[in-house]
Amino acid sequence: MVLKSIKRVFLAFTLLSGCLLAQAQHQIGNGRISGDFGFDGMYYIPDSVIGAEKVDSKVRGNAFLNLLYSNGGFSAGARYEFYMFPLIDFEKIGYQGQGIKYFFADYKNSFIQVTAGNYYEQFGNGLTLRAYEDRQLGIDNSLLGARVKVTPYKGIYLKGVWGIERRNFDSYIGRKDFVRGADLELSFGEMFPVVQEKGFIARVGGSFVSKYQPATAPIDFVIYPGTDTAAFAQIPTDKIPMNVANWAARMTFGYKDFRLDGEYARKINDPNISNGFIFKPGEALFLSATYARKGFGIAASFIRADNMEFRSQRYENSNSLLMINNIPAINRQYSYQLIGNYSYASQPNNQIGAQLQINYQIPKKTALGGKYGTDITFNYSRFHDIDKQPVEQAVDFGTMSGTYGYTSSFFKFGPNLLYQDIGLEISHRFNNKKWKWILAYNYITYNLEILQGHAGMMRGHLVASDLSYKITPKHALRLELQNLYTKDDDGSSAYTMLEYSFSPSWFVSISNEWNYGNPIKSHRTSYYNIACAYVWNTTRIALNFGKTKEGILCVGGVCRAVPASFGAGLSVTTSF
Amino acid sequence: MKKNILICICMMLSISLFAQEAKDRHLAKLPAVDIQDINGNVFNTKDIRNDGKPVIVSLWATWCKPCIAELLAIADEYEDWVEETGVKLYAISIDDAKTSARVAPFVKGKNWEYTVLLDVNSDFKRAMNVNDVPFMCILNGDGEIVWQHTSYAPGSEAEVYEIIKSLVKK
Numbered sequence: 001m002v003l004k005s006i007k008r009v010f011l012a013f014t015l016l017s018g019c020l021l022a023q024a025q026h027q028i029g030n031g032r033i034s035g036d037f038g039f040d041g042m043y044y045i046p047d048s049v050i051g052a053e054k055v056d057s058k059v060r061g062n063a064f065l066n067l068l069y070s071n072g073g074f075s076a077g078a079r080y081e082f083y084m085f086p087l088i089d090f091e092k093i094g095y096q097g098q099g100i101k102y103f104f105a106d107y108k109n110s111f112i113q114v115t116a117g118n119y120y121e122q123f124g125n126g127l128t129l130r131a132y133e134d135r136q137l138g139i140d141n142s143l144l145g146a147r148v149k150v151t152p153y154k155g156i157y158l159k160g161v162w163g164i165e166r167r168n169f170d171s172y173i174g175r176k177d178f179v180r181g182a183d184l185e186l187s188f189g190e191m192f193p194v195v196q197e198k199g200f201i202a203r204v205g206g207s208f209v210s211k212y213q214p215a216t217a218p219i220d221f222v223i224y225p226g227t228d229t230a231a232f233a234q235i236p237t238d239k240i241p242m243n244v245a246n247w248a249a250r251m252t253f254g255y256k257d258f259r260l261d262g263e264y265a266r267k268i269n270d271p272n273i274s275n276g277f278i279f280k281p282g283e284a285l286f287l288s289a290t291y292a293r294k295g296f297g298i299a300a301s302f303i304r305a306d307n308m309e310f311r312s313q314r315y316e317n318s319n320s321l322l323m324i325n326n327i328p329a330i331n332r333q334y335s336y337q338l339i340g341n342y343s344y345a346s347q348p349n350n351q352i353g354a355q356l357q358i359n360y361q362i363p364k365k366t367a368l369g370g371k372y373g374t375d376i377t378f379n380y381s382r383f384h385d386i387d388k389q390p391v392e393q394a395v396d397f398g399t400m401s402g403t404y405g406y407t408s409s410f411f412k413f414g415p416n417l418l419y420q421d422i423g424l425e426i427s428h429r430f431n432n433k434k435w436k437w438i439l440a441y442n443y444i445t446y447n448l449e450i451l452q453g454h455a456g457m458m459r460g461h462l463v464a465s466d467l468s469y470k471i472t473p474k475h476a477l478r479l480e481l482q483n484l485y486t487k488d489d490d491g492s493s494a495y496t497m498l499e500y501s502f503s504p505s506w507f508v509s510i511s512n513e514w515n516y517g518n519p520i521k522s523h524r525t526s527y528y529n530i531a532c533a534y535v536w537n538t539t540r541i542a543l544n545f546g547k548t549k550e551g552i553l554c555v556g557g558v559c560r561a562v563p564a565s566f567g568a569g570l571s572v573t574t575s576f
Numbered sequence: 577m578k579k580n581i582l583i584c585i586c587m588m589l590s591i592s593l594f595a596q597e598a599k600d601r602h603l604a605k606l607p608a609v610d611i612q613d614i615n616g617n618v619f620n621t622k623d624i625r626n627d628g629k630p631v632i633v634s635l636w637a638t639w640c641k642p643c644i645a646e647l648l649a650i651a652d653e654y655e656d657w658v659e660e661t662g663v664k665l666y667a668i669s670i671d672d673a674k675t676s677a678r679v680a681p682f683v684k685g686k687n688w689e690y691t692v693l694l695d696v697n698s699d700f701k702r703a704m705n706v707n708d709v710p711f712m713c714i715l716n717g718d719g720e721i722v723w724q725h726t727s728y729a730p731g732s733e734a735e736v737y738e739i740i741k742s743l744v745k746k
Contacts (some may be wrong), residue, residue: 032604036705037588065588066705070607075703081587108608122697125673132672132697157618190617201615252616257684261677288677297681309733327675333639359685372652375686432653436645468645468730476730503731538711538724573726575705 008036031071036538036575038135039063044085047566049525050547051266053088059344060085061570064135077419078103083169088565093319097169102142113149118142121161122326123183123207124250127265127284127308131165132327141322142166143179155190159183179324180211201254208247211312211324215240219314221277223403223453227390235277235402241269246282246310246325248463261288265308265325271402272314274349282307284327284348295361297400301330304352306386306408331381331421334442337495337513338484341549344383344480352413353383365473372429379423385414385450417457419536420445438466447536449490460486474503485517492517507533513549539574603720606633607703610682611668612694614680619693621700624715629662630743631715632736635695635706637670638682643710646728657737658689661744668693670701670709712736716743729730 041061068077079102086096088487104117104237120142121131133140145163152158162180163267164172167327185205223233248265267282275282288301305327312322329346332355358378362369390404423442429435446458464482471477497511513527529546547566608622630652647667650657653702657663667690669679676696685694695701703705704711707726714723714736723739725732 034604034705036707038707039588063588068703068705070703076603082588120697120699120702122673130673187617196615196617201617203616248649254615259677259680290677290681292681292684294684295681295687297685299678299681301677326673330675333675335639335641357681359681361685373687377685408720470730472731473734474731478730501731503729504725504735505729507727507729527581535725535726535727535729538726540708540726573707575707575724575726 006572009511024567031069033067034576035065035067036573037063037065038571038573039249040087040569041213041571042565042567044088044565044567045281050527050549051564052547052566055088057085059085060091062086062090073108075108076103076105076389081169090138093138094168094321099169101166101169102140111151113147115147116145118144118166119147119163121147121159123159123181123209124205124248125261125263125286125327125328127263127286128207128246128310128325129179129183129208129538130324131160131163132326137320140166140168141320141323144172145178153191153194155187157183157185157187161470165324167312167316167322177211177213179209179211179312181207183207199256201252201259201473203252205250206248208245209310209324210243211310212243213313215242219271219277224390225276235271239402240314241271244268244270246270247508248284257291257293261292262286263433267308267310270307270308270310270314272311273317274309276405277402278307279402280307280404280406282310282349283410284308286328286330286499288330295363297357297359299357300354302354303328303330304386304410305346305350307349309348322421327351329521331383331419332379334423336440336442336462336482337497338482338493339442339444339460339462339463342444342458342460344381344421345451347383347385347418347450350385350388350414351383351418352386352411353381353418355379355381365569369431370428372433375425375427375429377423377425379421379425382420382538383418385416385418387412387414389443416447417445417451418447418450434470436468438464440464440466455475456488458486458488460484460488460492472545476501476503480511487517490515490518490523493507505535507535511546515549538576540572542569542571544569544571586643602709603716603722605719605721607700609700609703611700612696614683614692614694616694621693621703624666626662626664626717626718628717629664630717630740632663632665632689632740633702633713633715634665634667635670635701635709635711636667637709638675638678639671640709642728644686645730646710646712646733647688648692649730649733651690653685653733653737654662654689657740661740663740665690666693667691668695668700670695670698672696672698693714714739714743 037497038063044055044058047050063082064079066079078100080100082098083096084098102118104115104119108113120131129145131141134293143163143165147161150158160182164175164178188202195202218237219235221233222230224230248263250263253260263286265284271277271279284305286303290299308327310325316322321370327346329344331344360376362374364373366372387409390406391404421444425440427438442462444460448454448456448458462484466480468478478499484493486492493513493515495513499505499509509531511529516524518524527547527549531544533542545568549564606624608620608623610618610620613619671679676694710728712725713721716722
């Protein structure tokens, strides 16, 4: 009770001081206070058909307030988060609590930048380090510690970090694990202007990240799981690697309209729960080639990741918690409602795949291009698991043993298809730009078993039409029709959405998703939604009522991830 | 407990509104943050300027449909806007490592004439206190932020242009 009161007083104090600071900004000389606030609330109604469970607290909400003070090269900021009764999907991932878990002070001039407190950082493509925030997903793995960035010479960038990774609202006190790392980037175009003048881009970089976690007890695990030689085994305490290193080298080369990016990362000695406590080195390779000129662009990328899950603690395996690096999912991201549930999730321990995207604009004033040109986007991506040949190559610790687990042929695709997407999107405008029509087709293959944990593959054809009509310069209507045809998983669905907008402030929409092909007849239900949003400068207030399947919802010009639920929601965001 | 939640949220909101009032009294400039140009070279956002003419800054992403709709709508008129007012649009993509390599082909494929920058670590987005994209702000000739807006409704580009024109008249 006393603790509660203290907390409440502290809370009030923090908020009040923020309030006073904000008001007093005139008196801070050149300094400036800015910030943003967000609230997402929902009143939940149970609905057994769609699987919206009865929740113990019907009214729930997430709220945060960011305050940022900046004065010349100095800045400082803090975020207060209130997730005591969070939206159910946040509760499910353990993102529950309240307090200031993000605060920092930062000084920067042209030579050096020093940050103390929490910070977000990324080395290269993130294969070794990516501390970032995604509020919709409840991901915040900022590091609490210190960061230094130095630019000793034009085109030479050196970074050093040390910190403890954030884990939801857990206390940092008593944590013994930490992350440290360094990154160097040499940009030849900036060092030698002649390189750039000749149309070249040339950059190389390297990073080294190490995590430390003490070992206090032996690790008991099953060695060679799923084979005849499966057995209980133990890694003795003194043989558990307390320091795990992950390094990477990268380069970018470009000439005129052509560009090539590549990064290779390697991790050693990281027996952890996600890889079955094997000692095999982890590897990741990311390649990307792009070519672009007026009206035409092509991008191809490749990724292979083997045993590259890299977390602060060796027993952590839920969601993205304590993830230090990030193996990018290179597939194209769609915001179509009906395939929201079939978005590919990156598999850092086990994936190989490629992606190709071509953008082309059929020129204006041609037969197919029409008056304003026609945009065509073609997309293909395919991901497999990697090739794995089990080995019984033991790491001998005297009486006990660890293992490398398997060997893998580097460029060989494994037997299991994880995800495939073939897509075509055509966008055209006509009749004095009053009409805009986007037509899309996708054939998606999605491995439900590996990506979602329930049996089977989902193979589906999606046809989507998005038609906008500008009634007057300020009033517009948008009609979205989608049909997903599939015999797998929840079966076929149709989606209709009509949005009316009155620029620049008002949005009203009604939508319905009808799961007409569900194999269970009683689940052939409709997910309707009514939404309304008002925008005033940087403030947006939105209300909605309806049933939602998990996916991405775009209303009021903004897209966000939405969980399975039934009820009424209120969302407020503002920045100042 | 519910009462506390309500109080707490109201206070947070009131801070936001108070601060908004105060802000109007003196105009802010863009924060100076290191991001990247389209070639991946370091670009500091204090260098976003246009020789005393107005600037539009748009935060967008290749996966954000309304963002693309907005930039597409402006692209149609952009040539006229530049001719009449000398305005310059900086389209800052918040695509992360997943998709940032596709920004350049995407922009060229759409034939956009904007100056495209990459904010792959969302540093600029955070420094601008932006919640969601699309987000747009307009700078006057002195680099001061005179207008900010979140989300896109078809037709709101007309309002943007009105503001640009009024800045040039002054």
